[in-house]
Amino acid sequence: MATIPVAFPEDVKTAPLVTLKLDRLIQSDVQEQARLYEASKALGFFYLDLRGCPEGESLLASADILFNVAKDVFELPVEKKLTYDFAAQGKYFGYKGMGAEVIDGAGTRDRNEIYNISKDDILEIGESLPQPGLVNERRGLLKRYITQNNAVLQTLFNSFTQVMKLPSSSSLATRHRLSAPSGCHVRFIRAPPQPPEQRQTALGEHTDFGSLTILFNRIGGLQVLLPGSEEWVYVKPMPGCAIINLGDAMVKFTAGLLRSNLHRVVSPPGAQADLVRYSLVYFCRPEHDIKLGRLKGGDIDLVEGSAEEADGESAQEWLKRRHLGRKVQFFKGSESWEGAKGTEGARL
Ligand SMILES: O=C(O)CCC(=O)C(=O)O
């Protein structure tokens, strides 16, 4: 990992994320699985230390290269980048320019650029969108990166399935197969420094709407809302670790047993505020035709309520509803904001 020119400051409050070790989860270490379960019920965010096993080290190595690819993509001229903005066609993948989304019910604009690359496009099992040459040249790396992320995700899903004692019919891994069409994607984000007198939230508060998110940060800026409080605190990037968070699909699958926590991105803390902030994300979502309802068996049966899997929205419908309400073109005021919300309202 490249050295960061300005260190994360010592004097800001940070979120108490636990650090889990990927190699222990791969070995089905029951204590590590129990820690995963606790962290996922309490906060829905944790660090995953990827060092010390080939599955993790290879993911870290690919992430390092992709940070540079992301930088190069954002350095393309804005007119060129805008040719990859397909939002007007209701598409989720491609480029999103600065300020193209709203960050609250009042319609305040975001302060970042995003580039989303679909798993299915890279694996050639879904729609192929035009991409800049810089991305097309890196299809091999992207395919490796997606496959490496999926391997880590399968370990996490199997750990959840075991620790929650779910029957094989409720397996999480088989609802997130690499080869099945889904909305899984890689995301590059760039947020430039903001003038000190007008700093605002760069990426508005939200819960992720998929299943699990694997996030690499180099500098601060990500904040989580501590459960049961009004306090936003920074998540400090840790070398060798990914930040993992649970999305709303996991809340729905587990009838609220697991948590998807609100988070947002603000100006990086201290002197890091003067740096350009990049982040690299892999969003894992359920396969398109999976219904987003509670699964049966194990600990989920101990949760009250009776909504059946068959009643749920499909993962594909859910994705569409959640993202369109936040695009400037589709935003019609606070109703659109509310309509694009996920499970967070029920569990503040
Ligand atoms: O950039 C980050 O650290 C977080 C990004 C994020 O939360 C998202 O894209 O959903």
Ligand SMILES: [Fe+2]
């Ligand atoms: Fe997020």
